[in-house]
Amino acid sequence: MQPFDYEYLIVGQGIGGTSVAWHLHDSGKSFQIVGDSSMPSSSRVAAGIFNPLTGKKLVKTWLADDLFPYARTFYGGLEEKLGQQIMHLTPIYRPFRSIEEQNTYLAQTADPGISPYVAARPDPGPQIPYINADFGGLEVIQAGWIDLPALLDASRTFFLKQHLYREATFHPADLSRTDDGISWQGKRFKKVIFSQGFFAMQNEWFNWLPFTPVKGQILEIATDVPLKPYIINQGIFALPLSENRMKVGATYSWDPLDWAATEAATDELESKLRTMLNAGYTLAGAQAGIRPSVRDRRPLIGIHPEFANVCIFNGLGTKGVTLAPFLAKEFCNHLIYGKELNPLVNIKRYFSLYFR
Template identity: 50%
Template sequence: MSADYLIVGQGVAGSVLAWTLQERGKNVVLVNAPNRPSASRVAAGIFNPLTGRKLVRTWKADELFPFLKQFYGDIEKKLNASFLHFSTIYRPYRSIEEQNTYLALTADPSIAQYIAEPVDNQSYRPFIQNPYGGLEVTRAGWVDVPVFLKAIQDFFRQHDQYIEADFDHGELVINAEGVEWRGQTYGKLIFCEGPHAKDNPLFNWLPYNPVKGQVLDVMMDNYRVTNIVNQGIFIMPVESNLYRVGATYTWHDLDWQTTEDGKAFLEQKLQAVLKIPYRIVGQRAGIRPATKDRRPLMGLHPAHPAIGIFNGLGTKGVSLAPFWADQFADFLEGRKELDPEVNIERTFSLYYSGKNPV
């Protein structure tokens, strides 16, 4: 056998799963099409335990956040890389009403554990509109996704376990022992193709709900806020005087092109919260691999148990991937069943109701 696993796609999902299986002693080969658009390479990589206007705790936050800290930290040490950045997230209140609502919510211990007190609102005031003050969310931060992906790619390249290629399904042979591709055999094939999975004939029946997002790169010379700020949009420090601003959410015009509308929307939001001048130096667009029920899609094909999928991580890929890759690896190795909330078995009716299931 050429390898235990062939993983197609080297975005966040594929990279995390490949590393997880490799660390368990499995022989993994990664296939990646470098010229294919990638949502991961556009993503800001923010991880945040409390999200949305209603300050909702991220699904399974108590499990995800300790796990991701350990996971990315271990890779940094082993690969001598630096891509994990911790930061509080400052959320200025929009009104007295919002202030009262949020303060009431923080009485809940499950929310309070992620809130910093006290908050030095004055330190933000020269740069950010915060007449009503704000709160700080802890245990947050961001993963520099391009640096992380390069570290993983370099590792697999160095071990001759990385193939640059467009995966052609016509070259795939499925048999009782596993799969064959380009003359090599693999115990299992796992697709981690992000938004491109909708074009995969083996998994195009899954309930994808892709979301287009755009971000801006802006330069500011006198901005002294080192934390992430979030009020409708995020302002995230990247490096000296460079900041990322995002993001838009649209479910139409699902292409990889930036738009003037997207830029105008982000600028309007930015100008409402920012007090100092800025200049735009870049704009990018990506398509997030979201799902109808906002839960990941993972599991094995109903007709071909040697073929699986690890996808649908949506906007929270860097948070979800480490924990769920570990769970998926346990499942693939026969150690435990997958959580029904993420197992694609929940959608098998869509496959069996199809006219020509593969």
């Protein structure tokens, strides 16, 4: 039998494929990533915010106690390897919208599951004068954002130098699978891992999975006043990038599912922004992406029901920056050591859709 050139072929270099690649690299496994910089990518549009307390009801993010410490360790390690900052630890300020919301949220902070993620210091609202916070607000800690374009570009450069990355358009017809291995463009691999985001819906091996993709748009604005180091969250987020620039988002829409920023989505965001912001600004740009979300809001990870050398790591949705590192570790432990995957993310939960 012809020897393998690499153990793994990773298709897709978004936050999912990149996280898997780093874990395989640290485990001493050989791989090649195929990425196509000409294709749109939700990872490059996303603001990259990690937030342990989400939603109108201040709910702790699923697996937060595992995800957040591991994400900080993972991204901190990458900063050392890559020699640049990619993680920005930034608290999130949530202005209360009413006295009722204030009372509800403050009561919730006594919950021992919630309290580690809430600042004990006084309300910082007065330090953020450009935000409307008539009822005060809540400061969420252990939060921040990942500079995803910087992370993806630096990772690609690192892997390219080690001949572990290939810039190419992936065509399924170029890939040949047998029980003995995977062949793609003259190279042989033991397994293929698809991490294609939204484009997995066009993948013949995994198009039976219940993706429910969602389009989102964000804005970039230049403010008339200097910004403080707080992410603001009140229905939308306002993420400071520098002293006078911020990202604002995000919308949720299902029709049409395309990558074009629209005037309607811009108007929707600006309407909400004007309610939250009491300072002038200039619109600097808009971007849209398609989130690879899933029917049950849990990722799609695992091995094909029929083909043991065809795998998927996808469906990370809106919380990809925190889910990707921890679940990539779990997935690589599954591939390398046979450790069981969390059944809530394992695609086995949907095998009935494949065999019906």
